[in-house]
Amino acid sequence: MRLKIAVLAGDGIGPEVTHQATNILRAVAELGGHEFTFVEGLIGGTAITETGSPLPTATLDAALECDAVLLGAVGDNKFNALPPDKRPEAGLLQIRQALGGFANLRPSIAYTALSESSPLRPEVTKDVDILFVRELLGGLYFGAPRWWDRESNEAINTMRYTRDEVVRVARVAFELASNRRQKVTSVDKANVLEVSQLWRATVTEVAKDYPAVTLEHQLVDSMAMHIMNIPRNFDVVLTENLFGDILSDEAGVITGSLGMLPSATIGGAVNLYEPVHGSAPDIAGTGKANPLGAILTAAMVLRHSANLEQDAKAVEAAVNKVLNAGYRTADIARGQQPGQTPVSTQEMGKLVHQAL
Amino acid sequence: MRLKIAVLAGDGIGPEVTHQATNILRAVAELGGHEFTFVEGLIGGTAITETGSPLPTATLDAALECDAVLLGAVGDNKFNALPPDKRPEAGLLQIRQALGGFANLRPSIAYTALSESSPLRPEVTKDVDILFVRELLGGLYFGAPRWWDRESNEAINTMRYTRDEVVRVARVAFELASNRRQKVTSVDKANVLEVSQLWRATVTEVAKDYPAVTLEHQLVDSMAMHIMNIPRNFDVVLTENLFGDILSDEAGVITGSLGMLPSATIGGAVNLYEPVHGSAPDIAGTGKANPLGAILTAAMVLRHSANLEQDAKAVEAAVNKVLNAGYRTADIARGQQPGQTPVSTQEMGKLVHQAL
Ligand SMILES: CC(C)[C@H](C(=O)O)[C@@H](O)C(=O)O
Ligand SMILES: CC(C)[C@H](C(=O)O)[C@@H](O)C(=O)O
Numbered sequence: 001m002r003l004k005i006a007v008l009a010g011d012g013i014g015p016e017v018t019h020q021a022t023n024i025l026r027a028v029a030e031l032g033g034h035e036f037t038f039v040e041g042l043i044g045g046t047a048i049t050e051t052g053s054p055l056p057t058a059t060l061d062a063a064l065e066c067d068a069v070l071l072g073a074v075g076d077n078k079f080n081a082l083p084p085d086k087r088p089e090a091g092l093l094q095i096r097q098a099l100g101g102f103a104n105l106r107p108s109i110a111y112t113a114l115s116e117s118s119p120l121r122p123e124v125t126k127d128v129d130i131l132f133v134r135e136l137l138g139g140l141y142f143g144a145p146r147w148w149d150r151e152s153n154e155a156i157n158t159m160r161y162t163r164d165e166v167v168r169v170a171r172v173a174f175e176l177a178s179n180r181r182q183k184v185t186s187v188d189k190a191n192v193l194e195v196s197q198l199w200r201a202t203v204t205e206v207a208k209d210y211p212a213v214t215l216e217h218q219l220v221d222s223m224a225m226h227i228m229n230i231p232r233n234f235d236v237v238l239t240e241n242l243f244g245d246i247l248s249d250e251a252g253v254i255t256g257s258l259g260m261l262p263s264a265t266i267g268g269a270v271n272l273y274e275p276v277h278g279s280a281p282d283i284a285g286t287g288k289a290n291p292l293g294a295i296l297t298a299a300m301v302l303r304h305s306a307n308l309e310q311d312a313k314a315v316e317a318a319v320n321k322v323l324n325a326g327y328r329t330a331d332i333a334r335g336q337q338p339g340q341t342p343v344s345t346q347e348m349g350k351l352v353h354q355a356l
Numbered sequence: 357m358r359l360k361i362a363v364l365a366g367d368g369i370g371p372e373v374t375h376q377a378t379n380i381l382r383a384v385a386e387l388g389g390h391e392f393t394f395v396e397g398l399i400g401g402t403a404i405t406e407t408g409s410p411l412p413t414a415t416l417d418a419a420l421e422c423d424a425v426l427l428g429a430v431g432d433n434k435f436n437a438l439p440p441d442k443r444p445e446a447g448l449l450q451i452r453q454a455l456g457g458f459a460n461l462r463p464s465i466a467y468t469a470l471s472e473s474s475p476l477r478p479e480v481t482k483d484v485d486i487l488f489v490r491e492l493l494g495g496l497y498f499g500a501p502r503w504w505d506r507e508s509n510e511a512i513n514t515m516r517y518t519r520d521e522v523v524r525v526a527r528v529a530f531e532l533a534s535n536r537r538q539k540v541t542s543v544d545k546a547n548v549l550e551v552s553q554l555w556r557a558t559v560t561e562v563a564k565d566y567p568a569v570t571l572e573h574q575l576v577d578s579m580a581m582h583i584m585n586i587p588r589n590f591d592v593v594l595t596e597n598l599f600g601d602i603l604s605d606e607a608g609v610i611t612g613s614l615g616m617l618p619s620a621t622i623g624g625a626v627n628l629y630e631p632v633h634g635s636a637p638d639i640a641g642t643g644k645a646n647p648l649g650a651i652l653t654a655a656m657v658l659r660h661s662a663n664l665e666q667d668a669k670a671v672e673a674a675v676n677k678v679l680n681a682g683y684r685t686a687d688i689a690r691g692q693q694p695g696q697t698p699v700s701t702q703e704m705g706k707l708v709h710q711a712l
Contacts, residue, residue, distance in 0.1 A: 075547065089547045119480040119585050140515060141548055148550040153519035155554035159496060163509035189598070191431065191445045192497055194504040198511035222634075224606035225614060228584060229475050242545070246602060250580035258581060278578075 001034040003306050006066040006270075008043040008059060008095070011088055012279025013289035013345075014072025020291035020349030021070060021298040027353050028302060028311050039066060043095065044074030044088035044279070054091030060098055068305040069099060069272045070297065073279035083148070088279075096136055100268025102165070103172040104244065105300070106132040106261060106276055108251035110231075113323035117256030117332040120228065125254050128231040131180065132251065133173040134244025136265055138165045139195075141241050159195050161240065166202040172267060173238040174210040183214045183235035187223045187243050199240060220247070227251055248276060257331040259290030262297035264304050271305050273297045283330075287344035290329040292319055295352055318355035327351050357390040359662050362422040362626075364399040364415060364451075367444055368635025369645035369701075370428025376647035376705030377426060377654040383709050384658060384667050395422060399451065400430030400444035400635070410447030416454055424661040425455060425628045426653065429635035439504070444635075452492055456624025458521070459528040460600065461656070462488040462617060462632055464607035466587075469679035473612030473688045476584065481610050484587040487536065488607065489529040490600025492621055494521045495551075497597050515551050517596065522558040528623060529594040530566040539570045539591035543579050543599050555596060576603070583607055604632060613687040615646030618653035620660050627661050629653045639686075643700035646685040648675055651708055674711035683707050 007022060009015035022038055029036040041059035048054050063069045074088040084090060110128040118125050143158030177184045186203045188196035200217055207215040218226065220243045227247060231254050239247060252258035261276035275293030283289055296319060303312035326340045329348055333340065363378055365371035378394055385392040397415035404410050419425045430444040440446060466484040474481050499514030533540045542559045544552035556573055563571040574582065576599045583603060587610050595603060608614035617632035631649030639645055652675060659668035682696040685704055689696065
């Protein structure tokens with residue numbers, strides 16, 4: 001198996017966690033006799049500083065020639081005063097759009113070993129296994145018109161969806177649910193928004209092609225509550241772009257830390273892989289960052305771009321083993337118990353490597 | 357003290373809980389020698405069924421002549437197929453707009469007696485006392501253009517804010533924080549949305565007039581997480597309309613149930629009071645509804661429309677007393693302990709009345 005992976009480490013803790021993820025990919029390649037090659041590229045604040053652009057052409061060209069793109073994180077407080085289209089995040093949104101992946105998969109799993117890390121009671125998080133399917137190329141993120149007019153002191157963003165955009169991401173959700181617990185929960189605000197009415201009608205229509213899968217609709221406000229109250233009730237959760245942004249971060253609470261959450265964006269020319277967490281500039285370079293989100297993201301590369309399901313499972317099992325052995329980065333050390341060992345970013349990466 | 361209150365009970369559990377709230381207001385009037393009069397009006401699904409409109413002119417006219425409007429809940433699955441502007445919820449949005457209140461205050465308080473009702477650990481919810489200030493007349497709820505074109509199969513909603521709209525609601529937040537713990541957390545998505553950039557810049561400007569109050573900015577996705585992880589860190593949380601809708605429902609998780617949450621909308625011609633919970637048609641008429649959200653909403657009427665702070669506190673204390681005595685409606689009976697007594701909507705109302 002040959003795989004060419006563009007590595008865009010980005011800002012803050014991006015490089016540290018990505019380094020651990022590529023280490024794991026190298027290990028998998030060596031163990032299985034695969035040939036993985038890595039091409040590095042600039043993105044985000046680092047790219048602005050070095051080239052003036054959050055997504056240099058060289059990065060995009062390289063990414064489009066690869067089989068997968070592994071991204072660290074982007075964002076740097078230094079650029080807070082800039083308008084959205086000049087910020088590090090613009091690089092992320094541009095590459096998402098250029099690669100064309102519209103279905104962002106974000107698993108939210110409760111690890112037994114981490115049940116003490118969550119602010120939720122263990123009996124609430126027990127056995128939770130949610131897969132968010134977040135539409136990633138539509139809605140307020142990309143809708144036009146969008147402006148902030150400093151003369152009239154007014155600003156506008158546009159939430160826009162077409163039926164086709166909803167159909168394609170809904171299909172991904174139903175396909176995935178078919179191989180899981182056969183349930184899709186679609187999130188919208190159909191009691192207020194026309195866009196949500198289109199969303200709900202379209203998802204309902206797509207559901208007819210998947211008679212074995214149960215479809216339920218939830219309003220986004222209720223859903224924000226249900227995810228905390230009864231997370232075990234959910235299997236695949238299908239959302240538009242911004243609702244998915246909010247709810248999948250919220251679901252990090254189940255796992256105990258955003259630092260544990262991986263994501264994969266599929267459906268486009270090249271799949272894009274990024275941990276859900278941000279660049280966390282405040283802890284960059286301190287060794288406090290949790291690399292498991294990035295490592296689990298590497299597992300998703302194996303699953304969705306290399307078709308190496310067994311290896312993906314092996315990486316996930318290695319993560320589980322290390323957690324069960326009590327190793328904890330700072331973010332998952334809440335309520336530290338006897339038998340737990342605090343470790344750095346690098347140590348955690350090494351431990352997963354050894355467990356593999 | 358004289359007060360004329362329009363009572364719009366609405367749909368589902370609306371009438372049952374509102375009935376308990378007006379009972380409490382009557383009791384306060386009697387005890388204090390005040391003259392409260394109540395005028396009933398139709399709204400929501402009930403109004404559609406009886407008059408064809410979710411907000412009949414008669415209701416609006418009556419409401420505008422009152423000193424306060426007490427609303428139950430609106431929404432009925434019967435009308436799910438209708439477009440947003442024909443649904444029960446349209447009546448709610450129309451009356452919000454007509455009354456002109458732009459600052460929706462939603463306290464989220466952790467009651468010690470209910471610490472077992474929350475899916476969050478008691479050490480996380482302990483002493484939490486958050487006041488959401490949700491902008492209620494702008495954003496995606498009211499922004500134009502808005503449409504779902506069934507020919508082109510495309511739909512649009514518009515998130516729109518002007519500087520003035522942000523200034524006025526921000527002032528309310530800072531004023532309230534000045535009398536609380538001197539902290540405002542403003543929520544936006546300024547790394548992506550132009551509207552959020554206007555929001556952030558404006559709030560930052562308003563903050564200059566309140567040097568004693570600390571202002572912090574949070575992205576809505578991070579905030580959805582922080583509210584669960586570190587709810588004690590927040591005092592006043594200022595949000596645009598939809599973010600406030602989502603986050604304040606989520607914060608219901610802290611209290612243990614949405615059924616506990618009151619709200620008041622101030623700043624307009626007539627203040628509007630509504631519990632945060634919905635119409636819950638599935639439990640309507642079963643006696644399972646929790647009337648405490650509506651009763652605590654009545655306390656907010658006393659506070660914000662009658663200037664009877666002592667009486668408002670007395671009602672809140674009565675609620676606390678009843679909870680401490682172990683009485684529980686179904687929604688707050690999670691993890692039932694010995695010493696707890698399950699009660700119906702009506703019994704709960706009576707108990708608060710007696711405790712008063
Ligand atoms: C950094 C930001 C633009 C991004 C988003 O909002 O999509 C992030 O929050 C995410 O969830 O991947
Ligand atoms: C019923 C609905 C229109 C309403 C809203 O979204 O504002 C409700 O969820 C609320 O929070 O008061």
